[in-house]
Amino acid sequence: GENVEQHPSTLSVQEGDSAVIKCTYSDSASNYFPWYKQELGKGPQLIIDIRSNVGEKKDQRIAVTLNKTAKHFSLHITETQPEDSAVYFCAASKGGFQKLVFGTGTRLLVSP
Amino acid sequence: SQTIHQWPATLVQPVGSPLSLECTVEGTSNPNLYWYRQAAGRGLQLLFYSVGIGQISSEVPQNLSASRPQDRQFILSSKKLLLSDSGFYLCAWSGTDNEKLFFGSGTQLSVL
Numbered sequence: 001g002e003n004v005e006q007h008p009s010t011l012s013v014q015e016g017d018s019a020v021i022k023c024t025y026s027d028s029a030s031n032y033f034p035w036y037k038q039e040l041g042k043g044p045q046l047i048i049d050i051r052s053n054v055g056e057k058k059d060q061r062i063a064v065t066l067n068k069t070a071k072h073f074s075l076h077i078t079e080t081q082p083e084d085s086a087v088y089f090c091a092a093s094k095g096g097f098q099k100l101v102f103g104t105g106t107r108l109l110v111s112p
Numbered sequence: 113s114q115t116i117h118q119w120p121a122t123l124v125q126p127v128g129s130p131l132s133l134e135c136t137v138e139g140t141s142n143p144n145l146y147w148y149r150q151a152a153g154r155g156l157q158l159l160f161y162s163v164g165i166g167q168i169s170s171e172v173p174q175n176l177s178a179s180r181p182q183d184r185q186f187i188l189s190s191k192k193l194l195l196s197d198s199g200f201y202l203c204a205w206s207g208t209d210n211e212k213l214f215f216g217s218g219t220q221l222s223v224l
Contacts, residue, residue, distance in 0.1 A: 034213065042218065046214060
């Protein structure tokens with residue numbers, strides 16, 4: 001089955017810096033890659049997603065890139081702010097959310 | 113707009129006691145519904161999913177069960193809780209087009 005690896009497990013940056021979180025997946029049939037942000041004690045919030053027919057997607061300070069050949073995708077956050085501090089999860093699916101496999105999460109800390 | 117409600121937010125239960133967690137979705141019809149568990153510092157594990165009333169699929173063998181008595185209601189239950197049932201439980205929904213997956217706010221369950 002699908003396996004998703006996520007790195008780093010923790011990431012500390014200064015406010016205004018960029019942050020990059022990387023994920024690799026094992027199943028070349030996976031075609032949907034969402035990213036979730038989870039604040040302490042809350043449910044994960046979908047922040048951006050990408051499908052395998054595109055290589056990059058941007059939404060304001062957040063972007064996701066996908067390399068299907070290498071089977072990896074990355075989350076890029078520019079001009080980080082303290083409110084970006086949270087745990088971020090990547091995931092991959094090849095069809096239907098019952099097949100969605102999550103990474104183990106990255107704890108991002110943005111210091112003022 | 114669609115909203116998902118999950119309660120209670122926190123629950124402390126003794127070993128051997130029963131459990132009932134409830135989730136409801138508003139603003140949509142015939143959603144796909146999911147129960148996830150998140151162990152401390154870990155990723156998300158799919159427990160059950162449902163594509164319609166009375167239709168439940170279990171992803172992992174366990175001490176828990178799920179039911180869907182109404183179109184937009186999903187219930188997670190146990191007859192006798194174990195210590196290992198402690199964790200953060202999340203309900204989620206997606207439309208029948210399976211475009212995106214949205215999570216509720218979660219229930220922190222502590223079994224003592």
